[in-house]
Amino acid sequence: MGQGMRSPTKRSSEREGSPTVKEEEVARLAYQLFEERGGAHGLDQQDWFMAERIVRQRSRSR
Secondary structure, three states: OOOOOOHHHHHHHHHOOHHHHHHHHHHHHHHHHHOOOOOOOHHHHHHHHHHHHHHHHHHHHH
């Protein structure tokens, strides 16, 4: 690497740390919503979007 260049891998993973955590939280919640509906398939996008809204609301209230 040239002088003054940083390792993109380390910086990239540091920047992407928070979204990954939120994405994992959304995924867990979406699966929970799926289970609460009795595991009926076909509403995965609805579950995901609802989980995103809930996670956003939780993070705003913190």
